[in-house]
Amino acid sequence: MYYLGIDIGGTNLKAGLVDENYQIAAVKKAPLVFQSMEDMGETLAQMAIELVEETGVGREQVASVGMGFPGPVDDKKGVVIKTVNIPIRFMPVAEMFHQRWDIPVRLGNDADCAALGEYYRYEDKNVESLILVTLGTGIGTGIILNGRIHSGVNGCAGEGGHIVIVHNGDLCTCGRRGCWERYASANALIRQTQAAMDANSASGMWELVEGVRSRVDGRTAFEAMRAGDASAKAVVDQYLRYLADGLANFVNIFQPEVICLGGGVSHERDEDLLLPLQGMVEEMCFGREADRHTKIAKAKLGNDAGIIGAALLGLGR
Numbered sequence: 001m002y003y004l005g006i007d008i009g010g011t012n013l014k015a016g017l018v019d020e021n022y023q024i025a026a027v028k029k030a031p032l033v034f035q036s037m038e039d040m041g042e043t044l045a046q047m048a049i050e051l052v053e054e055t056g057v058g059r060e061q062v063a064s065v066g067m068g069f070p071g072p073v074d075d076k077k078g079v080v081i082k083t084v085n086i087p088i089r090f091m092p093v094a095e096m097f098h099q100r101w102d103i104p105v106r107l108g109n110d111a112d113c114a115a116l117g118e119y120y121r122y123e124d125k126n127v128e129s130l131i132l133v134t135l136g137t138g139i140g141t142g143i144i145l146n147g148r149i150h151s152g153v154n155g156c157a158g159e160g161g162h163i164v165i166v167h168n169g170d171l172c173t174c175g176r177r178g179c180w181e182r183y184a185s186a187n188a189l190i191r192q193t194q195a196a197m198d199a200n201s202a203s204g205m206w207e208l209v210e211g212v213r214s215r216v217d218g219r220t221a222f223e224a225m226r227a228g229d230a231s232a233k234a235v236v237d238q239y240l241r242y243l244a245d246g247l248a249n250f251v252n253i254f255q256p257e258v259i260c261l262g263g264g265v266s267h268e269r270d271e272d273l274l275l276p277l278q279g280m281v282e283e284m285c286f287g288r289e290a291d292r293h294t295k296i297a298k299a300k301l302g303n304d305a306g307i308i309g310a311a312l313l314g315l316g317r
Contacts, residue, residue: 002057004048005311006067007110008032010085013043015051016304017062018311022120024304026055034086041096049101064104064314067093068113068306072155075107075313081155106313110306112149112158115142117301117309118260129256132299133160133247135218135263138173139181142309145254161185165245183242186218186265189235193221196235204229218265222272236272244277248284251294255287262299274298 002025007014013032017025028051034040048065052058071083078094094105108116115132122130128147134140141160143150151157161181162174169178182188193216197205205224209215221239224232247259266273278296282288301308 002062003311003314004051004062004065005113005307005309005313006044006048006065007113007306007310008044008067008069008083008086009110009306010070013047014303014307015047016307016311017051017055017057018308022117022308022312024307026051026057027307028054032086037088037091038096040086040088041091041093042100044093045097045100048097059101059103062103064106064311065097065101066106066108066113066310066313068108068110068310070110073107073109074155075151078105078107080107104314106310108149108310108313109142109151109155109158110310111140111142112151113142113309113313114140114262114301114305115144115158115260115309116149116312117305117307118262118299119144119147120308120312121301122258122260124258127257129254130258130260131160131250131254131256132260132262132305133250134299135184135186135243135261135265137185137187139185139246141250143254143256145256160246160250163246163249165242165249180242180246184239184246186263188242189218189221189239189265190216192235192239193232196221196231200231203231205232219268222268226272240273240276240280244280244284247277247281247296251281251285256294258295258297260297260299262302262305266298 002017005016013030016027019025069080072081080088080091080093097105118132119130130144132142139161141158143158162179164178165180166178170182171177172179172182197203205220221232221235225236282293
């Protein structure tokens with residue numbers, strides 16, 4: 001038996017068949033060209049049908065279709081309430097899909113789906129609770145508690161990037177000030193790196209980017225720190241404190257068994273990222289005297305997490 005998952009991104013659609021071992025058996029990709037919600041519903045159904053036909057898997061071998069959208073959904077009604085970067089409002093996706101294929105349809109938030117994918121593929125099958133934190137343009141989070149997605153009363157739970165860690169701090173795109181993603185996202189790290197370079201023309205970070213400020217990325221400060229640059233080390237130390245502040249908030253509220261970090265920043269060496277974060281978070285959390293603590297680990301699935309998690313919504317998680 002297979003489960004079909006569709007990951008709706010800002011620029012691309014990705015559909016995948018996932019088998020009973022939680023592995024992707026086949027993938028189909030297409031650019032996102034939005035014309036209307038009706039056209040979008042037709043595109044999603046057609047993409048799913050074509051994937052099944054192209055791989056030679058009979059429709060009767062597909063147990064369900066799951067879709068991950070960038071925004072809140074009402075899974076019970078089969079409706080996408082709103083998306084962040086596509087003009088979708090109260091779109092009856094399940095009803096639209098059933099006009100082409102009468103199969104169980106499940107909906108989820110894209111970050112929740114990615115967390116569910118990481119949960120199912122996590123190496124320790126005794127883990128019950130896992131939180132995925134993705135460090136990118138902003139901070140995306142998905143929360144799995146007792147083996148189930150925690151989506152809240154309205155499908156909007158898990159917006160961890162918008163917890164406030166600096167009172168009256170930088171203005172966030174959400175309208176609040178001091179949000180975690182303004183200080184601990186990959187984009188925030190880039191801004192902090194550039195500010196440190198502006199303040200110190202002798203910093204080795206300038207040499208790394210060949211004097212071109214726009215070439216700064218999430219690796220620049222870490223690379224310069226490893227080369228012995230003091231200003232880069234100050235950037236990394238401050239960034240880790242911001243990141244640890246938000247992680248500690250999650251631990252104090254949920255005490256999950258695992259927090260997985262995704263996004264480009266998560267690929268830094270363990271000794272420069274995971275190990276110092278683990279110690280900092282434990283120092284800030286209740287229960288530090290206990291025998292067990294939340295483990296901070298790297299996410300494993302990358303861009304596959306959304307497809308796998310969306311597909312496995314059909315398992316009822």
